Amino acid sequence: MKTFKKTCGGLLKDEYIDKLNAIWDEISTISNPNRIRILYFLFNQEQANVKEIHEKVNLSYPTISNNFKVLLKEEYVFKHKSYYYVGASGKIKLQLLFKLTDIFNIADNYQYILANHIVDDFSIDNILSFNYLKDSKLMQISRKDVFAIDKLLIDNMKNSKFLYFIFSELNLRYVEIISELLSEHIPVKLIIPQEIRVKFIDSFDRDLINKAFMDKRFYFLATSDKIHLNLFVNDFMMAFNLFHETGIVDKNNVIISNNDLSLKWAKSVFNNCFEKGGIKYGSLAE
Known part of the structure; x- marks a missing residue:
């Protein structure tokens, strides 16, 4: 043996x-x-x-x-x-x-983005469910169009019936759209780095987020642990991009899917990341 x-x-x-x-x-x-x-x-x-x-x-x-x-x-x-x-x-x-074979095939297909990137935020269960990503597409963005990912996410965020979102940098357009979703009583769950927590909260109308907290429609984690991916998932799309091993976010490669299994997988990744250390706000903190 x-x-x-x-x-x-x-x-x-x-x-x-x-x-x-x-x-x-x-x-x-x-x-x-x-x-x-x-x-x-x-x-x-x-x-x-x-x-x-x-x-x-x-x-x-x-x-x-x-x-x-x-x-x-x-x-x-x-x-x-x-x-x-x-x-x-x-x-x-x-x-x-047979499922393991599918996982190996998917890992090979996405070798370009997985190689030389940090994948520590994927749990064993996330990795064993890689076959859920079999219908996903790799979107490659030129270095001249580094805001293409932000534009893609903002465009798809507007029509969300719910939103799970992990992002590493403060973007005021995100705050704008999230505020609109909260005012329309759309549930929002976020994970952000601890270092942008104060600026992030101060960017909102305080009455709006307090009401959303009370109504249990808005909750987020300001994590003290480093998360090495940006992840977006709503009711019709999921997208994620990873960080290079150097610690810099890869804004030129993003994996996208509209498949229901991919959405399920992305939610699982989000929930796994939510278990990291940090300050929790909203009903998830209860």
Whole structure:
């Protein structure tokens, strides 16, 4: 059995090493190409005997027999009389491995923006749900048009039925649109850096935000922990951009989607970031 060991000065915790080893064990069980063909065939059938597998999958009888020994031992497959079928546990494991493949493909597709960027704000669950981003698009912006992201977000913010928003720099146009949303009784949740908290609050009409706090329509976190992404999600769009490893925000690349699963994923990222340290305002502070 292949095992993963601590590397990079022990950065991999024991719990993650154990998880990686468990995943590797599962992958090793089905890594044989013939085994995958048999499993894929059975996965889509209620049951089949060796003759049917031989005819449909085009494998020799000895090959089928040898692979079934492993699959039966690891309980991916069960036998009833002369028929084989994938058990409930095997189906779940296969579906999870298919999902893992999707996640790897998406990570490869977005390698350009993920490489050399800080991704620490994504939880393990966020990463395992990367396949929710499969219909997303990468918007690349020229260095001459650095305000294109702000314009995109402002244009889409205006018609929001709710708004979740993480931003790293104070933009008075954001304050304007958020004020309009609050005056229209639209729920707003924000995460901002602690260093812009005072200027941010002072930019609002105090009566407006006090009423919004009381009505539980407006709440935000002024975080003392550094957040290395800007994220926008409303009822019809999500968008996010990351920070370079140098700590500077990347204003030239943004991932955008209108897909419902992407919106769900973005909300999850927001909620994860909201657990960071800082001062909470509004009903979430209760």
